[in-house]
Amino acid sequence: MTTLIQAANQLQSQLAICQAPALLQADFDWPSNLSPIAWLDAQPVFPKMYWQSRDGREEALVLGACHRFSQLHEAQASLTPQQRIWGCVAFDDGAGDGDFFLPVVELIRRDAHWQLSVNVQAGVDSQAILSQVIWLGRPLAPMQSQVKHENHTPTYQGWCQSVTTALEKMASTSLKKVVLARQTRLTLDTPISAGQLLSHSQQHNAESFHFLFATSEQDAFLGSTPERLYRRRDCRVSTEAVAGTVKRGATFSDDHQLGEWLLHDNKNIHENQLVVDDILAGIRRHALTVTADPAPHLMVLRHLQHLRRRISAIVGPGVDDTVLLSALQPTAAVAGLPRDLARAFLAQHGIVRGRYSGAVGYISQRESQFCVAIRSAQLSGHTIDLYAGAGIVPGSDPDTEWQELDNKLTTLRQCLPDAPVPLSAERMTGVCG
Numbered sequence: 001m002t003t004l005i006q007a008a009n010q011l012q013s014q015l016a017i018c019q020a021p022a023l024l025q026a027d028f029d030w031p032s033n034l035s036p037i038a039w040l041d042a043q044p045v046f047p048k049m050y051w052q053s054r055d056g057r058e059e060a061l062v063l064g065a066c067h068r069f070s071q072l073h074e075a076q077a078s079l080t081p082q083q084r085i086w087g088c089v090a091f092d093d094g095a096g097d098g099d100f101f102l103p104v105v106e107l108i109r110r111d112a113h114w115q116l117s118v119n120v121q122a123g124v125d126s127q128a129i130l131s132q133v134i135w136l137g138r139p140l141a142p143m144q145s146q147v148k149h150e151n152h153t154p155t156y157q158g159w160c161q162s163v164t165t166a167l168e169k170m171a172s173t174s175l176k177k178v179v180l181a182r183q184t185r186l187t188l189d190t191p192i193s194a195g196q197l198l199s200h201s202q203q204h205n206a207e208s209f210h211f212l213f214a215t216s217e218q219d220a221f222l223g224s225t226p227e228r229l230y231r232r233r234d235c236r237v238s239t240e241a242v243a244g245t246v247k248r249g250a251t252f253s254d255d256h257q258l259g260e261w262l263l264h265d266n267k268n269i270h271e272n273q274l275v276v277d278d279i280l281a282g283i284r285r286h287a288l289t290v291t292a293d294p295a296p297h298l299m300v301l302r303h304l305q306h307l308r309r310r311i312s313a314i315v316g317p318g319v320d321d322t323v324l325l326s327a328l329q330p331t332a333a334v335a336g337l338p339r340d341l342a343r344a345f346l347a348q349h350g351i352v353r354g355r356y357s358g359a360v361g362y363i364s365q366r367e368s369q370f371c372v373a374i375r376s377a378q379l380s381g382h383t384i385d386l387y388a389g390a391g392i393v394p395g396s397d398p399d400t401e402w403q404e405l406d407n408k409l410t411t412l413r414q415c416l417p418d419a420p421v422p423l424s425a426e427r428m429t430g431v432c433g
Helices: 003-016 036-041 072-078 125-134 156-172 194-204 252-264 266-284 321-328 339-349 398-414
Strands: 022-028 048-052 060-072 086-090 097-110 113-120 146-151 178-188 210-218 221-227 228-233 235-246 289-292 297-300 306-315 359-363 367-372 376-378 383-392
Touching: 003 022, 003 113, 003 125, 036 048, 036 060, 036 097, 036 194, 048 086, 048 359, 060 086, 060 125, 072 086, 072 097, 072 235, 072 321, 097 125, 113 125, 146 156, 156 178, 156 339, 156 383, 156 398, 178 339, 178 367, 178 398, 194 210, 194 376, 194 398, 210 359, 221 289, 221 359, 228 321, 235 252, 235 398, 252 266, 252 297, 252 306, 266 289, 266 306, 266 321, 297 321, 306 398, 321 367, 383 398
Parallel strands: none
Antiparallel strands: 022 113, 048 060, 048 210, 060 097, 086 097, 086 359, 097 113, 146 178, 178 383, 210 221, 221 376, 228 235, 228 367, 235 306, 289 306, 297 306, 359 367, 376 383
8 A cells, every 4th residue: 555645755856857748646545534625725836726526426635836827728748648738718708818837747547546646847846846735735724604694795786687688688689698697795704724624525516517716825716517518539529408497205106206397397498408509519510429318307416406417519629628628618507598699698787707607627639528617616715606597588577586696696595604684685675677
């Protein structure tokens, strides 16, 4: 049995005599008394990132940057076999833009097998970065912060006005759907760490991608999202349309009835179909073959049920991740349809989203994968910004959609102490006018 510290010492010895570029690797056994999120949370090295696949079979902890990239095509051109470049694309980033880095240190679990990797690059003092790593890690401290203030952007009445404006726009233009979002800002009496919040979320939210992307102590973005943007294995691409939502029932019978209602509700089926149409339009230009589920099925989460249709394609030669991200991000599930009209509407009537509803993931020569950065939060000091969105289509009701935002925020809100004012209290103080 090789410990993490033994594997690190082994690679540091090799580092002293190897020539760049190189990728050093060693297998090890993860310590049973420490969670991977706690280990990453203790690290003083930035940027750093955590990733767990939706099926739980893969987990990655990455630290430090050999190189950083603001253009995906530059990152892609630099890749060598076995390397992964990690990063995040914000909602308003232009085509091919993002924040990507080739890490110095990677700890990756595939099923039960852990491997430590160190990227060695010319001009990068990997030894200095390795010396900063706290290899033993430390457990997460209990989360004891209390919420002092909570406010929404937009307010409930502002939300009603935005939904009404969107419906009027759909009645007079070719806009078919727009996804409006809300930011809920929580001010805490003492800061919490990104690892504390993500660890709680991971325990509560199965069947999700779990991610953390931090560039400094004051800038951390994390989430537990059910939605894959796409996965590429060589020329095979899988993606999905996740749109249409209802809450879980209090009993098995209620749950079943709500699920059946969602499967047969025309408004939600139409919303899901719009996302399918958008994905197909984006990927068909680059695909040799495309197949999609003939009908939606239920994606059942802890608090919500969604409609989902899976889509797969074989793409042609030369179709790389820059092309795929531009074709698929943002989908109609987070922006609207047609995409250009929806984004123009959001630029005028939406909130500043930052990384929310962008994409988080990695690229490599053989395989790449991104999740949609929803059910997410931005942490900075005493402040946590939670985000949620709702698809507006003809027939949408502002009050119902506001309640859907509350339901979606439960993914992360349940992991925090109770606020002095309930999430829905603002809605009780007024009606849409």
